[in-house]
Amino acid sequence: LVQELVSKCLKARDLAYCPYSHFPVGAALLTADGAIVTGCNVENASFGLTVCAERVAVQRAVVEGHRRFTAIAVTCDIEDSFVGPCGACRQVLMEFGSDWTVYLTKPDGSYRRTSLRELLPLAFTPEHLAKK
Numbered sequence: 001l002v003q004e005l006v007s008k009c010l011k012a013r014d015l016a017y018c019p020y021s022h023f024p025v026g027a028a029l030l031t032a033d034g035a036i037v038t039g040c041n042v043e044n045a046s047f048g049l050t051v052c053a054e055r056v057a058v059q060r061a062v063v064e065g066h067r068r069f070t071a072i073a074v075t076c077d078i079e080d081s082f083v084g085p086c087g088a089c090r091q092v093l094m095e096f097g098s099d100w101t102v103y104l105t106k107p108d109g110s111y112r113r114t115s116l117r118e119l120l121p122l123a124f125t126p127e128h129l130a131k132k
């Protein structure tokens with residue numbers, strides 16, 4: 001299953017629309033019911049409108065009816081280190097629970113397993129709004 005998640009995030013990366021940065025990113029989400037939803041970064045000539053691969057995957061999953069996730073694999077083109085999602089994406093993942101496994105994946109398919117809790121400690125979450 002991890003292998004499938006990893007290979008799907010690599011495939012999604014190959015679909016990235018990144019004519020400005022030339023930095024393709026792929027993501028593959030595993031939903032609680034076992035579906036896999038992918039995303040790639042989609043850039044824009046107005047640079048600030050770019051959306052990261054991780055957020056494309058989450059938004060796509062939500063509109064397909066998924067709100068419960070257990071894992072995400074992410075990958076870019078960097079071969080010599082494991083690269084984590086940007087801060088904005090960590091926060092967007094946290095919106096859908098803190099209990100995520102995150103697989104930081106290299107182009108060769110090797111991965112480092114981490115967690116959203118580790119990537120975004122002391123997070124602000126929907127529960128904080130619920131307390132008001």
Ligand SMILES: O=c1ccn([C@H]2C[C@H](O)[C@@H](CO)O2)c(=O)[nH]1
Pocket residue numbers: 018021023024025040041042043050051052053054084085086087089
């Ligand atoms: O977590 C990240 C960080 C960056 N990017 C994309 C955005 C932009 O298109 C390119 C360079 O920042 O990489 C992602 O998709 N996810």
Ligand SMILES: [Zn+2]
Pocket residue numbers: 052053054055085086087088089090
């Ligand atoms: Zn991001």
